[in-house]
Amino acid sequence: MTLPIFALLALLIVVFALGVILARNPVRSALSLVMTLFFLALLYLFLDAHLVGALQIIVYTGAIMVLFLFVIMLLNLQADPEERSAVTTLGTAGTLCAAFVALLVYMVGNTGIAAGPASANFGTIQTVAEALFIRLMLPFEITSVLMLVAIIGAVVLAKRTIQ
Amino acid sequence: MNEIVPTHYYVYLAAVLFGIGTAGVLTRRNLIVIFMSIELMLNAVNLVFVAFARHFQSADGQAIVFLVMIVAAAEAAVGLAIFLSMFRNRETLNADEMNLLNG
Amino acid sequence: MWVEIGIATIKALVVLLTVLPLAGALGWVERKGSALIQDRIGANRAGIPLFGMNITLQGLVNTLMADPLKLLTKEDVTPRGADRFLHALAPVVNLFPALVTFAIVPFGDVLFIGDREINLQIAQLDVGILYVLAMVSLGVYGVVLGGWASNNRWSLLGGIRGSAQMISYEVAMGLSVVAMILTYGTVELQSMTRQQGHLIGGWVPAWGILYQPVAFILFLTAGIAESKRVPFDLPESESELVAGFFTEYSGSKHMLFFMTDFVEIIFVAAMVSTLFFGGWQVPYLFRDGFHFPWGTAIALPNLVVAILELLSFTVKMLFFCWFQIMLRWTLPRFRYDQLMRLGWKGMLPIALANVLVTAVVILLVQGA
Numbered sequence: 001m002t003l004p005i006f007a008l009l010a011l012l013i014v015v016f017a018l019g020v021i022l023a024r025n026p027v028r029s030a031l032s033l034v035m036t037l038f039f040l041a042l043l044y045l046f047l048d049a050h051l052v053g054a055l056q057i058i059v060y061t062g063a064i065m066v067l068f069l070f071v072i073m074l075l076n077l078q079a080d081p082e083e084r085s086a087v088t089t090l091g092t093a094g095t096l097c098a099a100f101v102a103l104l105v106y107m108v109g110n111t112g113i114a115a116g117p118a119s120a121n122f123g124t125i126q127t128v129a130e131a132l133f134i135r136l137m138l139p140f141e142i143t144s145v146l147m148l149v150a151i152i153g154a155v156v157l158a159k160r161t162i163q
Numbered sequence: 164m165n166e167i168v169p170t171h172y173y174v175y176l177a178a179v180l181f182g183i184g185t186a187g188v189l190t191r192r193n194l195i196v197i198f199m200s201i202e203l204m205l206n207a208v209n210l211v212f213v214a215f216a217r218h219f220q221s222a223d224g225q226a227i228v229f230l231v232m233i234v235a236a237a238e239a240a241v242g243l244a245i246f247l248s249m250f251r252n253r254e255t256l257n258a259d260e261m262n263l264l265n266g
Numbered sequence: 267m268w269v270e271i272g273i274a275t276i277k278a279l280v281v282l283l284t285v286l287p288l289a290g291a292l293g294w295v296e297r298k299g300s301a302l303i304q305d306r307i308g309a310n311r312a313g314i315p316l317f318g319m320n321i322t323l324q325g326l327v328n329t330l331m332a333d334p335l336k337l338l339t340k341e342d343v344t345p346r347g348a349d350r351f352l353h354a355l356a357p358v359v360n361l362f363p364a365l366v367t368f369a370i371v372p373f374g375d376v377l378f379i380g381d382r383e384i385n386l387q388i389a390q391l392d393v394g395i396l397y398v399l400a401m402v403s404l405g406v407y408g409v410v411l412g413g414w415a416s417n418n419r420w421s422l423l424g425g426i427r428g429s430a431q432m433i434s435y436e437v438a439m440g441l442s443v444v445a446m447i448l449t450y451g452t453v454e455l456q457s458m459t460r461q462q463g464h465l466i467g468g469w470v471p472a473w474g475i476l477y478q479p480v481a482f483i484l485f486l487t488a489g490i491a492e493s494k495r496v497p498f499d500l501p502e503s504e505s506e507l508v509a510g511f512f513t514e515y516s517g518s519k520h521m522l523f524f525m526t527d528f529v530e531i532i533f534v535a536a537m538v539s540t541l542f543f544g545g546w547q548v549p550y551l552f553r554d555g556f557h558f559p560w561g562t563a564i565a566l567p568n569l570v571v572a573i574l575e576l577l578s579f580t581v582k583m584l585f586f587c588w589f590q591i592m593l594r595w596t597l598p599r600f601r602y603d604q605l606m607r608l609g610w611k612g613m614l615p616i617a618l619a620n621v622l623v624t625a626v627v628i629l630l631v632q633g634a
Contacts (some may be wrong), residue, residue, distance in 0.1 A: 006168045021187035044209030054396040062403020089190040097182030131222040157244035
């Protein structure tokens with residue numbers, strides 16, 4: 001049951017990711033990315049990462065992609081006739097994917113590493129919070145400062161200068 | 164029927180995603196599509212983190228994914244603000260038109 | 267395994283068959299209620315001609331039978347120049363998160379059938395209420411797509427306004443939920459509802475509103491803003507933007523958008539009653555019967571207890587549905603900048619202060 005589900009999710013993810021880079025219309029690109037991120041969240045749930053899966057939907061598909069779509073709508077972006085052809089993009093994607101996978105096969109090999117069964121509270125909010133607030137406290141604080149800087153930067157950049 | 168999915172399958176999937184994202188960055192001209200391909204690459208990395216967190220039964224990997232998401236959100240906010248300013252100046256978001264720094 | 271899937275399917279069917287007809291009935295409540303408030307009669311002409319007289323049932327036949335028939339048989343128009351696929355996709359994307367959020371709403375305690383204990387909640391997730399926040403975030407896409415795919419500048423304006431409003435009030439909603447999580451120490455809704463059965467001092471049921479009145483007001487306001495109801499309905503304002511982001515939708519697509527509106531009313535009502543008013547808790551009712559604080563105890567079989575709890579939940583949910591509908595016809599609409607100012611400069615600081623005060627109080631009460 002698990003392998004076919006994984007295969008189906010992986011196929012959907014790859015199909016929608018290809019949709020992101022191949023679509024002419026930026027709105028369709030953005031929507032393909034939303035579907036990719038949604039199925040990735042399902043894959044995270046499959047990997048017993050419940051909090052990360054929920055956060056992926058809340059943060060990535062629910063906020064970041066809405067921001068993307070918002071900007072596309074605001075600027076009324078249409079399909080650009082000067083874009084490169086889909087064949088070039090597909091060819092580049094194929095070469096790069098083959099190269100990366102070949103590299104990984106060489107390094108990781110078919111060692112068949114399979115994860116063992118997860119403990120009962122793996123991936124729950126308590127475990128992740130423990131890791132985040134005890135062992136990774138410094139990166140957490142630095143990321144909050146980064147977030148503050150990003151907010152201030154975004155507001156300053158997007159403001160229209162008052163003439 | 165209940166065979167476990169080996170961890171390296173997830174790593175290969177992440178590699179494919181990363182390759183697709185890189186191809187998008189290299190070949191597309193629309194700035195927003197380039198940015199979305201960068202997000203694809205970030206998500207590929209997240210997938211590797213979560214897969215290995217599951218493999219080694221360590222919650223640190225998932226906490227790092229949380230931090231990567233925050234960084235991606237901050238980057239999206241600032242990046243889109245920059246795109247808005249660029250659009251106001253140049254009326255287009257074509258990467259080939261942004262050539263003021265060319266020699 | 268198949269038994270569990272079967273039980274979950276039955277629970278899902280029960281919830282769906284309650285929510286969808288209730289959404290239709292709320293349409294009737296809205297029309298008749300608004301008519302009563304505005305001192306008129308409301309829609310009551312369409313009826314079934316039977317036995318030589320017109321059976322109108324106070325407008326029920328009109329709203330529940332004639333209106334859906336009209337909407338379903340209308341011509342389905344896609345505006346010229348619009349993206350056909352996205353235009354057709356938007357109503358579905360709008361309805362899907364609204365319906366799916368009912369999966370974690372607990373409508374009862376447990377039901378013992380034979381020796382199997384059935385938790386009266388479709389899915390018990392260990393991310394609990396984060397699932398609700400996730401689905402609410404996904405609800406923005408219906409508005410975004412509906413506004414964009416119509417090739418109409420009023421729809422676009424309504425879509426932009428609607429999505430900005432929704433993402434602003436998601437923040438306040440999330441923070442008020444954080445205060446509730448702090449109070450109950452869990453994100454899981456069924457566990458939160460069970461904790462609301464405790465009695466403070468042996469007399470008062472420990473409902474959420476006694477612990478978090480500010481969070482209640484914030485959550486209710488944010489919920490009404492999320493479902494784009496008056497006083498926050500500028501994205502679809504009937505007097506300004508024609509119909510806002512769903513201007514170009516006719517026939518069954520319009521019906522889907524309208525249904526989403528009412529499903530979201532039911533959802534906000536269900537969440538408010540679960541989080542703040544004890545959900546399915548009846549005061550002094552425990553799993554084996556009533557235990558009054560003055561000593562009387564009435565033993566009840568499990569089925570009767572389950573039915574009482576179901577009734578309690580339904581009553582509370584219906585009360586808040588009615589409340590939101592009344593609110594629509596009582597308050598004027600917020601102007602857009604007032605709305606955004608309220609969301610960011612008003613509710614966000616109050617929500618943050620609420621979280622801070624809650625945390626401090628919990629620390630003091632439980633000892634550092």
